[in-house]
Amino acid sequence: MADRTVADLVVERLRAWHVPRVFGSPGAAIAPVVAALDAAGGDPEFIPARHEESAAFMASGHAKFTAEVGVCLATQGPGAVHLLDGLYDAKLDSKPVVAIVGEDVTGPLGGAYEEIGLSRLFGDVCHQFVRYGRLPGQVPALLDQAFRTATATRSPTCVVLPHALQVATVPDLQPQAAGVMSGVPGGPLARVLPHDADLDAAASLLTTGRRVAILVGQGAHDAAAEIVALADRLGAGVATSLLGKPVLDERLPFHTGVLGEVGTTAAAQLMGGCDTLLLVGTNDPWTDWFPLPGQVRTVQVDIDGRRIGTRYPVDVPLVGDATETLRALLARVPARPNQRWRGVVESAVDRWRQTAAERAAAPAEPINPQRVLQELSARLPHRGAVAVDVGSVIYWYARHLELPPGVRAQLCGTLGSMGCALPYALAAKLARPDEPVLALLGDGAMQFNGLAELITVAHHWRRWRDPRLVVLVLNNRDHSGAGGDGRGPFGALGDRRPDVPYAGWARLLGLHGVRVDRPELVGPAWDEVLAADRPSVLEAVVDPAVPLESPEPALADLRGLVADGDAARRVRDRMLDTRMTVEAEDLR
Template sequence: MADRTVADLVVERLRAWRVPRAFGYPGEAIAPLVGALDRAGGDPQFIPARHEETAAFMATGHAKFTGEIGVCLATQGPSAVHLLNGLYDAKLDSKPVVAIVGEDVTGPLGGAHEEIGLSRLFGDVCNQFVRYGRVAEQVPALLDQAFRTAAATRSPTCVVLPRALQEAVVPDLLPQTAGVLTATPGEPLARVLPHDADLDAAASLLAGGQRVAILVGQGGHGTADQIVALANRLGAGVATSLLGKPVLDERLPFHTGVLGEVGTTAAAQLMGGCDTLLLVGTNDPWTDYFPMPGQVRTIQIDIDGRRIGTRYPVDVPLVGDAADTLAALLGRVTDRPNQQWRGVVESSVDRWRQAAADRAAAPAEPVNPQLVLHELSARVPRDGSVAVDVGSVLYWYARHLELPPGVRAQLCGTLGSMGCALPYAVAAKLARPDEPVLALLGDGAMQLNGLAELITVAHHWREWRDPRLVILVLNNRDRSGMGGGRRPTGELGDRRPDVPYAGWARLLGLHGVRVDRPELVGPAWDEVLAADRPSVLEAVVDPAVPLNPPEPALADLRGVFADGDAARRVRERMLEAQVSVEAEDLV
């Protein structure tokens, strides 16, 4: 029987923390741990990515789609540097990830060819916990501390293990440490509820509001029933952040959609007209689309008190779990719906939905990208997951893809890094191999790392009970990466090279469909969603279709209020904005 090494000990700790798989890129300095994972027989499983950045995105995607702690592996030097992007994604979107980095500093002067100061390299992104393993006896506790810290702070942590330590034989007297688990890794470790006085103040503020708006972020997951009940009790309108888009049924008549530059006119109008704002688990960075300062009284619910008031002034802070806090608020708020305000909101939603349908139906050359997401909307599998990349596809996803209740959807919300969708989709599919997964990305993201990670898909898909992983590539050949009417200047060669994305999928043994006619978009979706293997749907779309961001917080609400003062204030704000724009034009 082979000697038990520290690398085997690490695998035991991963298993104790119920880690199903670790994502990484093999290298000399991490080879002993990769070997131990191979000996573990898939418990946990090692998933080699084509690049360390995508390995980190997979670990973060695993954390986002499952609520568990993601794990990624790399070696020192350039390999460790490549992890940073995915780890910053985890940090900024508050997801628990543990990075285990191997280091080999043997050499005549104690240095190594790829040596980089790892403590300083990871000191910001993993600022909650970066530690070196020195002796075998400390490794179990070191890993437990890394996992506990990641779970408690909802952030990435890092453990550096020298190769010599990974290879070291574990002393016979080293105790077999029992599994030390949190109740649900990745979730708050204890129930957190605001003080009664704060809840009473929040209820009083809501009761005094005439035009209530609720903005929901990713922290609202699992609270849809409470949010709808509270909105109906107050006659409130609801909007979401990009990360909060999957929280609520988007078919609700008072659901205005996503707020922000990528969002809807109805959401901007909601913010422009409300006098009371409830923020639920959101750290939305698009503050230009929030109500004007002084316009509203604001309540913010967040599990992390450090987030309260960082984006927008708050009158009543409520530090607590969203579900329990909303339940406590419901017990304090009586039925007093403002039907007039609710009617205004619903009319705004109706107008926006018609405008969105008209935009999707508008002619384009050759295909309108909005049509592609519009046609998908009625076909999204009810038990599926959706991963979304950065670029113009984010605009079309936010406005035109109506998510059925229960569908999980994730994106790189705060960091906004291109190239995340396909690694996310791989992580989601490995976590739930019996459910369909969709990845939505542009040709820029596909060329960045999607073409390579399609090899990972081709390697694993035969293990999946449901083989459907559909990758939509919006091929607009736009060098700017955004589309929206910004056609590149110069010769055709100045544009992004045209790649046969569907053909590349077929070359790898997957299914590929290329569509360049609008009437074929619907049938193309039907084909890839019924395929017996992963598919790439390449839609050749028009880069000149405008993005049309909504007016931030100055949406035209003239004449919608019976309250003459409110209508007058809105008109005054719009007049000020119009004068400002005209002055800029004169300059």
């Protein structure tokens, strides 16, 4: 019987933490751990990515779609550097990930090939926890601490294991490490509720509000029923952050959609007309679309007290879990809905939906990208997952894809790094192989990581109970990401991308591929790929000149006058420039 090594201990600790799979790319400095994973019989499974950046995105995507700790590994030097993008994604979107990095510092004259100072490299992105393994007996506790820290802080952590340590033998008499905490890995460590006095103050503020708006973020992911109940009691309108889009049923008549640059006019108008704002689990950075400072009184609910008031002034802070905090508020808030305000909100939603339909139906050469997402919206399976990349596709996803309850959706919401969607989709599919998964991306993102990771899809798909992993590529050959208004980093003179036969590449790998360049064939193309017996690439040739048309912030012309309250009020009286705000004035 072979001697037990530290690499075997690593696998045992991963198994103890119920880690189903590890994403990574092999290399000499991490080879002993990879070999131990290969010998583990799939518990946990090792998923080799084509690039370490993709592996880190897969780990972050696993954390996002499953609420578990994602795990990735890499070798030293360039391999470790390549992990940074996905780890920063996890850090900025508050997801638990553990990175295991190998290091071999033996070399001529004391200098190792590919040597980089890993403590400094990961010191920012994994600032909560970066540790080196030194002795075999330390490794189990070190990994446990990395997992506990990632879970408690909702952030990435890093453990560096020297190659010599990985191959070190562990005496048979060494006691096994103690079992890890009970419960679901990645779940909350404790019940967190605000003080009664704060809940009473928040309930009083919300009850006295005449025009209440609720902004929902990803931190409210389990609180949909409580948000709807509170909105009905107050007659409130609801908007979401981009990351909060999957939280609520978007078919609700008072759901105004996503707020911000990629969002809807109805959401911007809701913020412009409200006098009371409830923020639930959101750290939305698009504050230009928030109400004018001084316009509203605000309650914010967040489990992380460090985020209270960082984006907008708050009158009543509530540090606590969103679901339980909202239940406590519901027990204190009487049913006093303002039906006139709710009617104003619903009218704005109806106008926006008509506008969105008109935009999607507008002619383009050859296909309007908005139509592609609208056609999907009518066909979207009522279970499964959607992964969205960075670029103009985010605008069309935010406005035109209506997510039914039960469909999970994720994107690189805060970092905004291109190339995440296909790694995310793979992580989601591996976690639930019996459900359909869609990846939505542009041709630029497909050329970043997508073409390579389709090889990974081709390697795994025959084991999936539901073979559907559909990759939409919006092929506009535009490097700028600006859309027709020329607002991207390269302006209106954006470089043209080389054209790639994306659907043909899928067919070459043994997958299904469809290329569509006529608008009347978009719907049938979706029907074909959603019914395919294997993963598919739908390549839609779309018009790069279609404008992004970001909504104007309500009362945008007043934002330079907020320092002069009297001037702002005078101008506001004569410059109510949205229909919703005008109607809101009539309710005063």
